Every structure is written in C-alpha cells, then in structure tokens.
Amino acid sequence: MKLSARNQIKGSVTEIEKGVVTAKVKVKIDAPIVLTAVITKEAAEELKLKVGDKVQAIVKATEVILGK
Template structure:
C-alpha cells in the first residue's frame, strides 16, 4: 500500500482489545518500544487485525492510524 504520510513505524501486533465501538491495537515497533492506537472496531474487523500481525503505524498530527 502506498501512502503520502512520512511518519510511519513498522511493528508487530501484541494485543487487540475490542470495545463496543473502538478497539485498542497494541504493537511492538522496530525501536524497543510499544505503541497503542485506538481505532474503530470496524477497522479492526475489516483489516482482520490480530495478535502477531505485521502492521504499519501511520502518525498524523492529531492521531495514529493502523495500516496492514
């Protein structure tokens, strides 16, 4: 997938916590750190995000998105 955003971090999903509307996706990023993104539950289901998946954190000025 090609995107214009330059603030990107590759990582591996370590946990997915689904709420009623949103979900928290915790990922281990390439530098020794963990990042948690809050995204919609629908996005988790559409991208079939699960523990162990390789993902890309795309960081905007106001939020962090997840790409797979």
C-alpha cells in the same frame, strides 16, 4: 498502498482489546516501545487484525510536541 505520510513505523500487533465501539491495538516496534492505536472496532474487523500480524503505524499530525 502509497501514502503521503512520511512517519510510517513498522511493527507487530501484540495485543487487541475490543470494546463495544473501539478497539485498542498495541504495536511493538523495533525499539523497546509499544505504540497504542485506538481505532474503530469495525476497522479492526475489516483489517482482520490478530496478534502477530505485521502492520505499519502511520502518524499524521499537524504538530509534534516534545517535553523534557
């Protein structure tokens, strides 16, 4: 699948926490960082996500805010 978003980060699913409506999916990327995505439970089930799956986190935002 090709996407217009340029911020695509490859990683592996390390944890999935399913709630009634949403699923919290933790993705470990190359750096010692874990991204957390909150998606619908239905989407997690349709993607058949499981721990160890290789995924791409795609970030599409209108702005990025940095703080120091």
